[in-house]
Amino acid sequence: MLILLISFFFVVLIAPKKESDQSNLLITTIITIMKRLLLFSLIAISLFSAQAQKHTLPKHLEYQALEPGLDSLSMYIHINSYHKKYVELLNKSLTGTADTGATITQLLIHSSKLSDMARNAAGGHYNHTLFWDILSPTPAAKPSELLNTEITKSFMGMDSMKVQILQAANKVFGSGWVWVIVTPEKKLKITTTINEENPLMEKHGNVRGMPILGIDLWEHAYYTKYQGNKKEYIQAVFKLLDWELISRKYSVAMESEALKQLNSSADWAAFSKFHDVMKGLVMNMGKGEMTPIKSNSANLLTLAKALESEPIPAEYATEPVKAAIKNLILACAQVNDAVVKKGTDAQIKEKFATIRDPYKVIVASLSKKEDQFSHQ
Numbered sequence: 077m078l079i080l081l082i083s084f085f086f087v088v089l090i091a092p093k094k095e096s097d098q099s100n101l102l103i104t105t106i107i108t109i110m111k112r113l114l115l116f117s118l119i120a121i122s123l124f125s126a127q128a129q130k131h132t133l134p135k136h137l138e139y140q141a142l143e144p145g146l147d148s149l150s151m152y153i154h155i156n157s158y159h160k161k162y163v164e165l166l167n168k169s170l171t172g173t174a175d176t177g178a179t180i181t182q183l184l185i186h187s188s189k190l191s192d193m194a195r196n197a198a199g200g201h202y203n204h205t206l207f208w209d210i211l212s213p214t215p216a217a218k219p220s221e222l223l224n225t226e227i228t229k230s231f232m233g234m235d236s237m238k239v240q241i242l243q244a245a246n247k248v249f250g251s252g253w254v255w256v257i258v259t260p261e262k263k264l265k266i267t268t269t270i271n272e273e274n275p276l277m278e279k280h281g282n283v284r285g286m287p288i289l290g291i292d293l294w295e296h297a298y299y300t301k302y303q304g305n306k307k308e309y310i311q312a313v314f315k316l317l318d319w320e321l322i323s324r325k326y327s328v329a330m331e332s333e334a335l336k337q338l339n340s341s342a343d344w345a346a347f348s349k350f351h352d353v354m355k356g357l358v359m360n361m362g363k364g365e366m367t368p369i370k371s372n373s374a375n376l377l378t379l380a381k382a383l384e385s386e387p388i389p390a391e392y393a394t395e396p397v398k399a400a401i402k403n404l405i406l407a408c409a410q411v412n413d414a415v416v417k418k419g420t421d422a423q424i425k426e427k428f429a430t431i432r433d434p435y436k437v438i439v440a441s442l443s444k445k446e447d448q449f450s451h452q
């Protein structure tokens with residue numbers, strides 16, 4: 077900063093005076109150097125500020141632009157009391173954290189690492205930005221050929237898709253969103269989330285994918301004009317959807333890095349369940365408590381079998397992991413057998429110890445993935 081100020085001083089204040097003064101070669105040289113320093117400083121500052129870039133409220137339409145479908149009072153409240161607040165909360169909750177420079181998409185894909193406040197605010201900011209993005213006072217009525225083909229394939233056409241969106245939205249009890257997403261398998265899907273969650277977030281129960289269309293189902297989005305009539309509000313939104321913009325989002329989503337990441341960070345729900353029970357048992361056995369394993373051995377075996385019968389996310393389904401699952405089931409069966417046959421504590425412990433090796437193989441494959449994430 078100091079360099080910048082000195083450079084500025086030289087360039088702006090001294091430069092004009094040196095004209096036609098041939099004896100002042102030294103000053104000319106200094107000015108040249110200072111000009112370069114000024115340039116470098118500006119580059120450095122712009123790089124620095126890009127890194128610490130804050131999230132901002134996007135440029136929005138005039139409040140009355142979407143009348144009569146969306147009334148200006150609702151739009152004013154929606155942008156100024158909700159979206160703006162999410163942006164402020166997001167910046168505040170990220171201040172001083174390692175996530176200050178992360179893009180909104182990256183924040184959401186790895187949202188379980190965020191504080192509750194940051195996660196809600198990031199969702200709120202992303203969701204509303206997308207919503208404003210796809211609405212237009214002069215909307216293009218037709219999707220691209222590419223998207224249209226997919227809509228026909230997945231939903232039997234545009235009209236039928238709208239019906240399905242309405243049905244899904246109707247099932248959202250309380251606040252939430254209805255989405256059309258591109259799944260990691262590159263298929264279109266309609267899904268819903270509660271509150272300010274969205275399909276990018278890693279969360280059990282959420283169908284994951286890149287949203288290309290989202291409709292706000294919070295009452296604040298429609299109550300002023302439509303009161304409790306959610307259906308009428310959604311039909312008004314349908315008329316404002318710009319299919320050219322949505323088609324563009326579709327093409328971007330299909331090729332996006334984020335979609336690949338969603339695929340590779342897919343939850344392995346069956347293993348999470350096994351892991352939770354196993355963790356407790358290991359802890360109790362460490363303390364010499366045998367009752368938990370005796371009352372849970374059958375449950376542990378069922379959870380181990382589910383690892384094989386339920387789909388394994390593609391990136392974990394390696395040969396060593398599949399082999400480890402087989403050994404894990406075998407070991408759990410032997411533990412259960414020892415418990416059922418009322419074996420001694422020592423026998424049960426001995427069998428339980430054989431779970432450890434295959435279990436470690438699976439855990440190691442997961443943590444390798446985690447490492448990759450933290451470097452992305």
Ligand code: MN
Binds near residue numbers: 204
């Ligand atoms: Mn809203």
